[in-house]
Amino acid sequence: xxxxxxxxxxxxxxxxxxxxxxxxxxxxxxxxxxxxxxxxxxxxxxxxxxxxxxxxxxxxxxxxxxxxxxxxxxxxxxxxxxxxxxxxxxxxxxxxxxxxxxxxxxxxxxxxxxxxxxxxxxxxxxxxxxxxxxxxxxxxxxxxxxxxxxxxxxxxxxxxxxxxxxxxxxxxxxxxxxxxxxxxxxxxxxxxxxxxxxxxxxxxxxxxxxxxxxxxxxxxxxxxxxxxxxxxxxxxxxxxxxxxxxxxxxxxxxxxxxxxxxxxxxxxxxxxxxxxxxxxxxxxxxxxxxxxxxxxxxxxxxxxxxxxxxxxxxxxxxxxxxxxxxxxxxxxxxxxxxxxxxxxxxxxxxxxxxxxxxxxxxxxxxxxxxxxxxxxxxxxxxxxxxxxxx
Numbered sequence: 382x383x384x385x386x387x388x389x390x391x392x393x394x395x396x397x398x399x400x401x402x403x404x405x406x407x408x409x410x411x412x413x414x415x416x417x418x419x420x421x422x423x424x425x426x427x428x429x430x431x432x433x434x435x436x437x438x439x440x441x442x443x444x445x446x447x448x449x450x451x452x453x454x455x456x457x458x459x460x461x462x463x464x465x466x467x468x469x470x471x472x473x474x475x476x477x478x479x480x481x482x483x484x485x486x487x488x489x490x491x492x493x494x495x496x497x498x499x500x501x502x503x504x505x506x507x508x509x510x511x512x513x514x515x516x517x518x519x520x521x522x523x524x525x526x527x528x529x530x531x532x533x534x535x536x537x538x539x540x541x542x543x544x545x546x547x548x549x550x551x552x553x554x555x556x557x558x559x560x561x562x563x564x565x566x567x568x569x570x571x572x573x574x575x576x577x578x579x580x581x582x583x584x585x586x587x588x589x590x591x592x593x594x595x596x597x598x599x600x601x602x603x604x605x606x607x608x609x610x611x612x613x614x615x616x617x618x619x620x621x622x623x624x625x626x627x628x629x630x631x632x633x634x635x636x637x638x639x640x641x642x643x644x645x646x647x648x649x650x651x652x653x654x655x656x657x658x659x660x661x662x663x664x665x666x667x668x669x670x671x672x673x674x675x676x677x678x679x680x681x682x683x684x685x686x687x688x689x690x691x692x693x694x695x696x697x698x699x700x701x702x703x704x705x706x707x708x709x710x711x712x713x714x715x716x717x718x719x720x721x722x723x724x725x726x727x728x729x730x731x732x733x734x735x736x737x738x739x740x741x742x743x744x745x746x747x748x749x750x751x752x753x754x755x756x757x758x759x760x761x762x763x764x765x766x767x768x769x770x771x
Contacts, residue, residue, distance in 0.1 A: 386759035388500045389752060393483065396496035396755075397476040400485035406460040406524045409437040413459050417441050417499070417518055424502035426516065429555075431535050433528075438466030438520040439705035441531045445505050445514045446769065452513030453769060454546040455701070455762075456721060456732070457495045458522030458529070461487040467746040472600065477701075482749040483690070489750040490662070497737065497755060501762040508770035513544055521719055525554025525565060525687025529721040531730050544689035546725035549736030550718070551743055551750070551761035554757045556710045557734035561614060561646040562691040563719025568593060568683045570668075574637035583635035584676045587628040589668055593681075596663045597621050597643060600656055609649050613715045613762045619652040621645050621716070646717060647691060686701075692723045692732065700731040707764040716740065 386392075402413035411432075418428045418441055426443040426587050433439065444452070464473045464486055471477045473486035483493075486733050498516055503546060518567040519528030532664075551559075575583030599623045608618035621643060628639030647653050664681045672679035694715070718740055737754035 382754070385752070386756040386763070390468070390757050391500045392496050392755050392759060393478070393752070394489065395499050396483060396493055399492040399496055400476040400487055401474055403474050404460050404487070405463050406521055407463070410459045411439055414441050414518070416438045417459075417495070418443070420499050421502055421516060422528055423561050424659050425506040426502060431531065433520065433531060439529065440520060440528050440535070441518040442532065442535070443516040444668070445502065445532035446510030447513055449513060450542040450544065452515050452543040452584055453700075453765070454515045454517050454518070454543045454725065455498050455527075456517040456546050456548045456725070457491050457498070457550075457736075458519045458721065459495070460521055460528075461490065461492075462523050462744050469746045471747075473748075475547050481753065484747055484749045485753075486748055487636060488748055489551040489754075490740070490748065491550055491736060491738075491754055492745070493551075493738055493750040494758060495764055496734040497758045498549070501759065501766070504766050505769070508766055508771050512769055513543070514769055517546075519632050519721065526689050526721050526724060527687070529724045545698055545703060546722065546730045546732045547727070548720050548721045548722045548732065548734045549758070550734050551736050551738035551740050552716065552734055553735060553739050554708060554714045554735060554754065554761065556704050556708060558582065558692070558698055558700060558713045559613060559694040559715035560692045560719055560722070560734065561619070561648050561717050562653075562723075563687070563689045564645040564647065565688075566643055566645070566683050567686055567687040568641040568681065570639045571678075571680050571682075572637050572639075572643075572672060573635070573679065575635040576733045577633035577635060580635060582675070583630060583680050584637070584672050585635050585640035587636045589672060590626055590628055590641055592668060593664070594623050594626060595639060596660070596667075600659050603659075604652065604656075607655070614648050614717050616717070617648065618647070619645065619647045619656070621656070627735070633716060646719065685767075689719050690723050690727070690736070692720065692726060695731075698731045698733065700733040701767065704733050704735050704761070705766075707761045707768065
């Protein structure tokens with residue numbers, strides 16, 4: 382087991398303060414961003430805060446060391462997933478320590494990494510850095526990576542070009558240079574309301590939504606047969622998940638509207654068009670003709686909430702090489718979940734994913750990160766200090 386890093390207690394305390402900020406994606410993250418800005422400014426960083434159009438969300442971009450291009454970005458998101466309908470043993474927004482693990486919403490996904498960055502910031506500031514070190518903390522990653530997309534546009538407008546990005550999503554400190562894409566969709570089915578005693582006179586949107594979901598399951602089975610030969614993901618095929626189905630108001634009312642929230646995780650080019658074509662064909666040939674026989678105005682609409690491409694492994698990846706050296710890793714791996722890394726890659730940076738905690742704990746009740754994982758992350762950042770110092 383890794384010995385405790387000297388800054389582990391400070392990291393534990395910082396993480397407790399971050400967990401106390403309820404930054405579920407549907408809520409504002411401004412209070413937490415203000416706190417992050419205060420900490421980084423105290424360490425000597427030059428801090429920029431960029432609000433979204435609503436004024437309720439913001440990205441933070443801070444820099445230590447010299448100005449200019451070629452910097453290394455430490456990146457993480459500030460938002461967390463909801464705790465609604467989850468059976469937590471403790472208050473999810475009050476960190477609890479038990480059996481060498483820290484429990485709370487966001488402990489591993491991914492405020493643990495943010496806390497480690499914050500406590501190590503003064504160590505970076507105390508050295509004569511030969512290249513810029515940036516901290517990029519974003520909003521709304523969990524609902525479409527909207528904050529990171531806005532941040533990339535901001536950097537482009539400013540003409541700033543860092544060269545490498547380390548995204549601290551939970552990987553058990555494994556070095557990840559590839560992941561699936563993440564496409565999120567909402568399908569709206571509009572039927573015709575009526576009395577439950579006369580189902581033939583209405584168009585039951587929930588029943589058609591159920592058929593739509595069944596067809597998504599059938600497409601999912603077909604995707605298994607399309608798995609690429611390299612099988613670098615687990616599972617190795619593109620996947621579909623139905624996250625929510627909403628519709629109806631009472632037992633005896635024919636529901637006129639239903640909503641299906643679903644996501645698609647492609648592993649290879651071609652699967653996206655395969656899924657889209659299959660969905661469109663099913664709606665146009667199987668569902669809509671029957672619906673519109675009763676109600677000509679019935680319709681089905683699918684909206685793209687966010688479409689993030691996969692992170693593609695490349696032969697030349699400076700960020701990967703840096704983190705492999707820092708962690709003494711001799712192999713890299715791929716993961717099924719998506720991250721903001723691909724947005725940095727598309728902007729021209731080398732990108733790698735490596736952070737404390739396990740994705741197995743993310744998005745669940747009683748989410749946790751172990752003290753050992755935080756200590757390993759602090760070790761990596763400690764070595765990064767030496768890497769970027771003159």
